[in-house]
Amino acid sequence: MNMFTNEEKSYIEGMDLSRLPEHAPHVVIALGQHNKGNPVTTRCPYCNSPITIELKGNPPTAWVHGCSCGKCNGSFRGL
Numbered sequence: 001m002n003m004f005t006n007e008e009k010s011y012i013e014g015m016d017l018s019r020l021p022e023h024a025p026h027v028v029i030a031l032g033q034h035n036k037g038n039p040v041t042t043r044c045p046y047c048n049s050p051i052t053i054e055l056k057g058n059p060p061t062a063w064v065h066g067c068s069c070g071k072c073n074g075s076f077r078g079l
Helices: 006-012 024-035
Strands: 052-056 062-066 074-077
Touching (some): 024 062
Antiparallel strands (some): 062 074
């Protein structure tokens, strides 16, 4: 976790992400940045491209996330 800034660490403090894939902290940070209205600055740990976040639904109830290499692609519902 040393690769994250203090601001980025604040999004994942107290979470047990040990059983999730290597990119999970990066995705959680990107979702946190997006949901707080901050610029999403988090990058994929595999390809170093920015992780994108897109809201889905009307009203929005899901978040789709992805990167260039596709290893950070997926979605969350109801966060």
